[in-house]
Amino acid sequence: MKKIISLAPGRTCLFGDHQDYLGLPVIACAISRSIKLTAVQNCTGVFKLSMVDIDQIRIIDINEIFSELEPRDYFASALRVLRRYGCIPNVGYDITVTGDIPINSGTSSSSALLLAWINFLVTAFGVNEEVTPEFISKMGYLSEVVEHGEPGGMMDHYSIGVGNVVYINTVSPFSFTVIGKQLDGLVTGVSGVPKETIGLIGELKGNALLAIEILKENFKDFDLNTTEIEDLKKYCDFLPDRLIPYFKAAVKNHHYTKMALIEFQKTSLDLKKIGELMNGHHAVLRDLLKITVPRIDAMIDAALKAGAYGAKIVGSGGGGSIVAMAEPGKESQVVEAMLAAGAVAAYAVNVDPGARIVNTF
Known part of the structure; x- marks a missing residue:
């Protein structure tokens, strides 16, 4: 058989x-x-x-x-x-x-x-x-x-x-x-808080797309892919207050992704710089999209205090996991810190x- x-x-x-x-x-x-x-x-x-x-x-x-x-x-x-x-x-x-x-x-x-x-x-x-x-x-x-x-x-x-x-x-x-094909220092922490995927993504996507639609009606040449952080004030003046966080998040998250791509294209990776960009990205997810929960925040704070260069929530949010960029060789310290902060599981991972x-x- x-x-x-x-x-x-x-x-x-x-x-x-x-x-x-x-x-x-x-x-x-x-x-x-x-x-x-x-x-x-x-x-x-x-x-x-x-x-x-x-x-x-x-x-x-x-x-x-x-x-x-x-x-x-x-x-x-x-x-x-x-x-x-x-x-x-x-x-x-x-x-x-x-x-x-x-x-x-x-x-x-x-x-x-x-x-x-x-x-x-x-x-x-x-x-x-x-x-x-x-x-x-x-x-x-x-x-x-x-x-x-x-x-x-x-x-x-x-x-x-x-x-x-x-x-x-x-x-x-x-x-x-x-x-x-390799990225040293990666650590994953599992919060044990079930994430809510479909409804949360639907809400965030719907609000972001509505903001984009409004801006396209007011600016014929509007393109989210070329919008920079410096453009936020001009565009936000045309959005209702409730949609501004979703639009700001889209632009700022895109900025961190572009900066990270520059780092990944370098011959030698600067893990500390990549970690700093992770922290900036997480701040947007936490403060503008508000997709974190207290245990996730505690795990991230603990990872950073244990010496991680950066950490962020992963995926749709509302629970789930985090990823941290630890100094290679110190992954176990970050794992222990996550577990002490309430993670139900934490472990180093390879690509x-x-x-x-x-x-x-």
């Missing part, structure tokens, strides 16, 4: 949270925590998915076309999308899913599971396209965001699918560039090469 092992890492956003759905760039990296999908061919005509870590079993008929989707059923939406690209299941598999990415923590456990599933399906049944990291990433984005009409962007899928440290340009024409098929038999 054929056996396929598919692995997909989690990710952390270094710069550009709440930016990709506005057409602004992101710097993210895949991290060394992953979802592993082990599939063994069977003779039943079904996919039997045993999700060990959450003690759930899902049975899917290989001929099911899913004319209607249940919310967030990414197993189904991926099958539906891949059928359009010539991926037609013709045999069943017994599939065991395990992983060490904390669930609902802001490090994309759901997107990692989705890309591991997509990579398995493509490997098992083929497609009518060249299979590249970009193709796998695109299938993830279509399956999770487009097919379900969700408000997220492309960051999760391309950072996991492409791997490494990646600069993602989300404005048309879309592009991505691997800007690094991961991305979603991949580990083995086929």
Whole structure:
């Protein structure tokens, strides 16, 4: 019986949270925590998915076309999308899913599971396209965001699918560039406070887009991608008070991402400078978008006091995780400080090469 092992890492956003759905760039990296999908061919005509870590079993008929989707059923939406690209299941598999990415923590456990599933399906049944990291990433984005009409962007899928440290340009024409394969000193801390993704992203995205729409009505040449911090006063005079924080956040976060890209393009990385930019980015997320919670703030303060160069909340917010840039060799001190501040888990991470098929038999 054929056996396929598919692995997909989690990710952390270094710069550009709440930016990709506005057409602004992101710097993210895949991290060394992953979802592993082990599939063994069977003779039943079904996919039997045993999700060990959450003690759930899902049975899917290989001929099911899913004319209607249940919310967030990414197993189904991926099958539906891949059928359009010539991926037609013709045999069943017994599939065991395990992983060490904390669930609902802001490090994309759901997107990692989705890309591991997509990579398995493509490997098992083929497609009518060249299979590249970009193709796998695109299938993830279509399956999770487009097919379900969700408000997220492309960051999760391309950072996991492409791997490494990646600069993602989300404005048309879309592009991505691997800007690094190693980043020392990364530490992730998990707050244990469940994040609220869909509703929070929808609210922040809606308010930011409304502000942009108003400015386009008043300035024919307005372009968010070329707006600088110096332009804020001119533009904010045309916005209602309640929308100003969302617009300011978009411009300031974009500024920190641009400054970070300059640092990543240098021959030798200045981790202290990157950490300082992280701190500036986090201040925007905390003070303007207000997506932090007390435990997240405590963990970040503790990490900085323990000697981290910088730290920030990761992902949609309202809970989840943080990422810190520690001085290499002092990661354990930052880990201990996070745990003392209330983190339910904290650990050093390395940059991961991305979603991949580990083995086929």
